[in-house]
Amino acid sequence: MGWARKILRVNLTQGTCTPEPLNMQWADEYLGSRGLASKYLISEIDPKVDPLSPDNKMIMSTGPLTGTMASTGGRYTIVTKGPLTGAIACSNSGGFFGAEMKFAGWDMIIFEGKSPKPVYLYVENDRAELRDASGLWGKSCWETEETIKKQHQDPQIRVSSIGRAGENQVLYACVVNDLHRAAGRSGVGAVMGSKNLKAVALRGTKGVGGIKDFKAFMTATTEAKKVLADNAVTGEGLPKYGTQVLMNVINEMGSLPTRNHKDVQFEDAAKISAEAMHEKRASDGKSQLVTNAACFGCTIACGRISEIDKGHFTVVNKPEYWGASGGLEYEAAWALGAANGVGDIEALQYANLLCNEQGMDPISFGATVGAVMELYEMGVLTNEQIGVDAPFGSAEALARFTEMTALGEGFGVEIGQGSKRLCEKYGHPELSMTVKGQEFPAYDARGIQGMGLTYATSNRGACHLRSYTVASEVLGIPVKTDPLVTEGKPELVKAFQDATAIFDSAGICVFTSFAWTLADVQPQLQAACDGDWSMEKLNLVGERIWNMERQFNTAAGFTRKDDDLPPRLKTEPAQTGPAKGLVSGIDKMIPEYYQIRGWTPEGVVTEETAGRLGL
């Protein structure tokens, strides 16, 4: 079975919670989580809707493997129309919240309308009700989770919430669950805030039963776990170093975007790397890293739990940040660090803690600060306007900007609008390192050419998680390709995009794809779910999901010109490293990509392609 076969529809305007049967035909066509929730969203909202209006909807969804013994089977997805981009937004999170939703007997929760006052949703198995959250409004994600558990006298409740950033509609606010896991990108937290929905608290004791063929499922999941354990990345690199294992690697490749992408190598990369997190500090003799940690069901355990240096200027008088908490992941360390030229790892951890505490995406935030620092160095922004001196490399400015943005103070309000709006406002739209309004993550498109195409064509704006060709171009997974050339990248990107849609829709973590191919996922799905889940079917469903998202974006008003990179990446060659002298070959790759996709030269899904995919 896999699915719970039941969804919860919450109308915030009317204050009602109504169960509905899951549309099993759609489950068969779109699998679950990202794919299935996107199908519901697209069927129910006007693509032109204002993302922050009551007419937008927000869906939290699990997949058929969520809440099972499949490794990493704890993921859930939030799908909505994103306020940062205006495109479909789809953010995925680990932790324990997703599995709890399934244990309570629900595949997904659809939120519609807008509550007249702050509320939170409380779900205990079949029982679902909206409760007053006026006492929670203004609280951080951390305080919200703690308060809800106390109020219900139940430490086993799992909570997903927004902090001040979501309340203030920071356009890249996230939804944080289990203290430091987040549906991080595209501003899903701002949508939640616009609906006056502070939190979702779940307690499920029903569990996941009805696996179609339990014996086959245990065999398949056990085999697949062995593949993860035996793989150098998922079995050794990620548990020991986390995603931060990439910092030095990507820097050496000349693909670590530095100082708002002016440079491609950061002289202080080693100081903010995984290795640095392991080193004993001179100040207190402790390493920043305390331990690794797993999300629900995960046998990789890449998560970082860290302790900040209590004597660091950012926290010296703030004992509330001294305990162990979610530590630096690669993307956050890059965005808060290299993107701004800041090499102080304790300052990065402070900014990271604040992002978790108040619920905002460190990638978009950090990258926006990078743009602010460049504007400051150009003299376009001054201390009087922004409240601090903000040259590249200033840890003080980073710390102050994080506080201001998280709490909605002063110039932080403008940083909270993201780099596209900010750079446009100050007359330099070309300095915004974004696609479709969403900031780039941690790979420079000049040194890893496939990532340029990945960013330009990602359905949720610049993002590495839609087709992580770094796996192939850098790590040789599943086959090594040359990162410096454009040849073959359109096929590579399409293949990664379609396969990733299946990983995301199954309810598992895309990090498994360092070791697994779809052929490893297929037997797990086939054993868990009713119906045919052959490789042919999975390939078709992955491509269908991608094209469905694309059709939504086209209907929302996106065109060929939105599948592009900022001029800096196309005209300013990399200054150093293996990619020295190179710019992104995006203009060469796009037409070929459209052709391979079966789209028009304008990037529109043709009727023939839609028909072939059953759209």
Added chain:
Amino acid sequence: MLKSLHIDPAKCTGCLQCEMACSYEHHGVFNPSKSRIKVFNFEAEGKKVPYTCTQCAEAWCMNACPVDAIRLDAATGAKVVHEDICVGCKVCTIACPFGTINYEQDSGKVQKCDLCDDNPACAAACPTSAITYIDADWTGLDKMRQWAAKANTATPAT
């Protein structure tokens, strides 16, 4: 030779595979809320600690049970709840100093670790060997080995 569950919290990542395995073994569902082993997350210290019944030799639960529903499985040393006899009075849950025997609403009985008939599902599912099933007389062997190695390094070779 009896075996016992051995837990090394330092190796635990908090993934809850053990809880799912336990609940499936006994209830046929993936359901941590029905697991007889629980992983505790001490957030501020960054520690995860699995905890379950240690099968006390003179088990308080067994001695407290008024209807003799908890009995020794001589083959494994497990103290096993016989559901057909248990009346759900919960006296054992009061008697147990460790909290590892608990009432279960759906069945109206208590439940505790029974060592899965000598093949504990939690240990089999643990990806990091934080939970192992080893010689009951030598649960300290690993620690002894570690200290022995240290002692060996500290002693100059003769």
